[in-house]
Amino acid sequence: MSNNPSHQLVALLREFAHASDRYVESTGALHGTHRTDMNALSIIMKYQQQGTPPSPRDLSHELHLSSPATTAMLDRLEKIGFIERQRTDKDRRVVRIALTDKARTGGREMFMPLGKNMLDAIAHYDAEQIALITDFMGRIIEGVDSAIVDAASQHDTKSQSSTPNA
Numbered sequence: 288m289s290n291n292p293s294h295q296l297v298a299l300l301r302e303f304a305h306a307s308d309r310y311v312e313s314t315g316a317l318h319g320t321h322r323t324d325m326n327a328l329s330i331i332m333k334y335q336q337q338g339t340p341p342s343p344r345d346l347s348h349e350l351h352l353s354s355p356a357t358t359a360m361l362d363r364l365e366k367i368g369f370i371e372r373q374r375t376d377k378d379r380r381v382v383r384i385a386l387t388d389k390a391r392t393g394g395r396e397m398f399m400p401l402g403k404n405m406l407d408a409i410a411h412y413d414a415e416q417i418a419l420i421t422d423f424m425g426r427i428i429e430g431v432d433s434a435i436v437d438a439a440s441q442h443d444t445k446s447q448s449s450t451p452n453a
Contacts, residue, residue: 300427314397319367326350328358328369328394331386340373340383369393 289295306324315325331440332348334341341349347357361384364370369390375381407416 310401314401318393318397320363320369321360323350323352324360324364324369327364328386328390330393331370331384335386340385342381342383346384364390 291299311325312322315322320328327350330346331341334345342362343354343357346352346361347354350357350360352360361370361372365372368387371385371387373385375382375383388447412420
């Protein structure tokens, strides 16, 4: 590992991302779900906390899945009782996805140990340090989101430049 503190921190963030992925994969496997399923449940929870359950299209966009892949994932989650497809009262054609009580209970069982361990680690820091770390993590997430957009833009540019003219 580099002696540069910034490089060391980036390496630790990468290790954290891998460790989180391993946790999600292993915990999901115990409950018969895939990593994408777990990510979908997290997104559905986020939308519900914001007051509007997501549509299948919202999930497709957030997870970068095709419509058929999104449908297959929702079918899996519905089959194991983690989600419900709900039609809106205003327009019965509109479908929203909601977590079930089983998903909430399962989520607590799956992520409580991880959350507890994270809170135990956070307890070593005072409020000012936590505020600094919170700001840092927000900036890191913004950086990752920006890198996703940049990578997609570069891919689109390469695809367009490699397409022969008619």
